[in-house]
Amino acid sequence: MKLHKNAQTCPHCRFLIVSKVISGQKPASVARDFQLSIKTVIKWASRFRAEGVSGLDDRSSRPHRIARRNIKPGKELNDAVFALLHTPPRDHGYNRTTWRLADLHTALRAMGVFTTINCLSSAIKQAGFQWKRARITLTSSDPLYREKVDAIKKVLSEIQEDEAFFSIDEFGPFAVKMRGGKALQPRAKIRHVPQWQKSKGSLIMTAALELSRNQVTHFYSDRKNSIEICKLIDLLRRKYKGCRCIYLSWDAAPWHSSTQVREHIEFLNGWAVHDGAPVIEILPLPAQAQFLNVIESVFSGMARAIIHNSDYATVTDAQAAITRYLDDRNHSFALAPHRAGRSIWRMERVPARFTTTNNCKDARYC
Numbered sequence: 001m002k003l004h005k006n007a008q009t010c011p012h013c014r015f016l017i018v019s020k021v022i023s024g025q026k027p028a029s030v031a032r033d034f035q036l037s038i039k040t041v042i043k044w045a046s047r048f049r050a051e052g053v054s055g056l057d058d059r060s061s062r063p064h065r066i067a068r069r070n071i072k073p074g075k076e077l078n079d080a081v082f083a084l085l086h087t088p089p090r091d092h093g094y095n096r097t098t099w100r101l102a103d104l105h106t107a108l109r110a111m112g113v114f115t116t117i118n119c120l121s122s123a124i125k126q127a128g129f130q131w132k133r134a135r136i137t138l139t140s141s142d143p144l145y146r147e148k149v150d151a152i153k154k155v156l157s158e159i160q161e162d163e164a165f166f167s168i169d170e171f172g173p174f175a176v177k178m179r180g181g182k183a184l185q186p187r188a189k190i191r192h193v194p195q196w197q198k199s200k201g202s203l204i205m206t207a208a209l210e211l212s213r214n215q216v217t218h219f220y221s222d223r224k225n226s227i228e229i230c231k232l233i234d235l236l237r238r239k240y241k242g243c244r245c246i247y248l249s250w251d252a253a254p255w256h257s258s259t260q261v262r263e264h265i266e267f268l269n270g271w272a273v274h275d276g277a278p279v280i281e282i283l284p285l286p287a288q289a290q291f292l293n294v295i296e297s298v299f300s301g302m303a304r305a306i307i308h309n310s311d312y313a314t315v316t317d318a319q320a321a322i323t324r325y326l327d328d329r330n331h332s333f334a335l336a337p338h339r340a341g342r343s344i345w346r347m348e349r350v351p352a353r354f355t356t357t358n359n360c361k362d363a364r365y366c
Contacts (some may be wrong), residue, residue, distance in 0.1 A: 014044050014056045021045040077123050080113045088225050140285035141254075149292070152283050155247055156211065162244040164278075165211045166296040169250060170224050172204035174307065176318045181308030189288075191309075201315035205322060208248075210240075211294040214333040216298060216326045220319055224253070226260040233280065237268060244276040250288040292328060302326070 020030045027041045028194060034041070047055030084107055088287060089096045092107045105117050115123075124130075142148065159165055177200060180193040206228050207218035221228040233248070240246055250256045266281050272279050285292050306325050312318040 009153045011056060016058065017041055018045050018048040018073045022048070039348070051100065077113070077115055078127060079119065080108060080111070081123055084108065084111070112115075119244075140286040140289040142288065145286040145289070148281070148284060148286045152249060152285075155283060159212055159247075160244075162242070163246070164213070164236075164240050164243050165247045165249065165283075166208040167211060167249055168206075168208045168229075168232065168256075169293050169295050170204055170206050170221070170228075171296070171299045171302075171325050173202045174204070174318070175202045176200040176312050176315050178311040179308055183309045203315050203319060207295060207298075207326075208232060208236060209298055213295060214338055215330050216295075218323075218326055224255055226255045228259040229255055229258075229261050230264045233264065233268070237280070241277055247281050247283050249285060249293075249295055251285050251290050257284065287301060298326075298329070 017030055017036075020033075021027055021041065022045070024196060027038050027045070030036075031038045031041045043067075044056060054058075075127055079255065081104065084092075084104060085099060088098055090197060092110075094103050094107075095344075104122055105364060108115065108120070136364070156165060177197050178193050183191065191230070195235055204221045204224060205218050205220045206224075209216050217239060219232070219235070236246060236248075236281075246363060255261070265282065265300075268277070271280055290296065302322065302325050306321045307318075310318070312322075
C-alpha cells in the first residue's frame with residue numbers, strides 16, 4: 001500500500017485508517033502503518049462513529065495557510081514594498097513618522113501581500129536601503145563664514161613666538177547640586193539622584209585658552225556681560241605683556257562684540273606703545289559656530305571629570321575643584337609644551353584644535 005507523504009491531511013488515508021479500525025485492527029498497529037500517533041487514529045475513528053463520513057472533513061481553523069502563496073523577494077514584492085514605503089505610516093493607521101519592519105509586514109498582509117518578515121527585510125536590503133540615524137549637521141548661517149575661518153587659520157599657521165592666540169568663552173551658569181552620570185558601581189548598588197533638589201548656588205567661569213602654549217586663564221563671574229570680558233582682556237594683557245600681539249577669538253554673543261568692549265580695546269591699543277603691552281586684535285568666529293570654539297573641548301573634558309557625578313557641598317568647593325583641574329592641566333602642558341590639537345589631555349572628548357571638521361562642544365558634557 002502506497003501512503004501519502006502526510007496521511008493526516010489526506011482524505012483517502014483517513015478513510016483507510018477508519019476502515020482498518022472498524023474491521024478490528026488495533027489503533028496502535030494502524031498508527032504504525034500510517035506513521036501517525038495513536039491519538040490521531042482514535043480521533044478519526046471516533047468522529048466517523050459519531051458523524052459518519054462527514055466527520056472525516058478537514059476542520060482546520062486556518063485552511064488558507066495551506067492554499068495561499070507566499071511572495072518571495074523579487075520584482076513583485078519590491079513593487080509592493082516600495083509603493084507602501086512611499087506613503088506615510090499614518091495613512092495606514094499607524095501613529096508614527098517612520099515605518100517599522102513589523103508595521104510594513106502587517107500593512108502588506110492587509111493589502112493581500114503575504115510574505116515573511118525575513119523576506120521583507122531581504123527585499124529592502126537588496127534594494128540598497130537600510131535604517132540609518134540622522135546626523136546632526138553643524139552649520140553656520142554667517143555670510144562671511146569662509147572669510148572669518150580663513151582669517152583664523154592664516155593667523156594660526158603663521159603665529160610667532162611673540163604672539164598669542166586665545167579662544168575665549170564662558171562656562172555656565174552651572175548649578176551646584178548632586179549630579180548624575182556614569183560611574184563604576186557595585187553590581188547590587190544603584191546611585192540615585194533626586195529629580196527635584198535645591199541648588200546650593202551657581203557659578204559662571206570666564207576663561208581663555210591660549211592655543212600655542214595650551215594654557216588656560218580663568219576667573220569666576222557673577223554674570224555674562226561686557227564688564228567681565230573687559231576684565232578678562234585686562235588680565236590677558238598683563239599676563240602676556242611680553243608678547244607683541246595677542247589675538248582674541250570668540251563667538252557671536254552680544255557681550256563679546258558690544259560697543260563697550262570695542263572702545264575698551266581701542267583705548268588699550270592706543271596706550272600699548274607707552275605701556276609696553278601687546279596690541280590686541282579680534283578674530284571673531286562665524287555666527288552660530290560655537291562648535292569651532294576650541295575652549296569648548298576643555299570645558300567638556302572638565303565637566304566629564306569633575307562635574308558629572310559630583311555633589312559639592314558649596315559653590316566654593318566646586319570652584320576649588322575646577323581651579324585644581326585647570327591648574328593641573330596648565331602644569332602638564334608647561335612641563336611638556338604642545339600646541340592645542342597635538343595632544344588630548346586627560347578627559348577631553350575631542351581634540352582641542354581649530355578645524356572646520358571638528359565639533360569642540362561635546363553635547364554630553366557641557
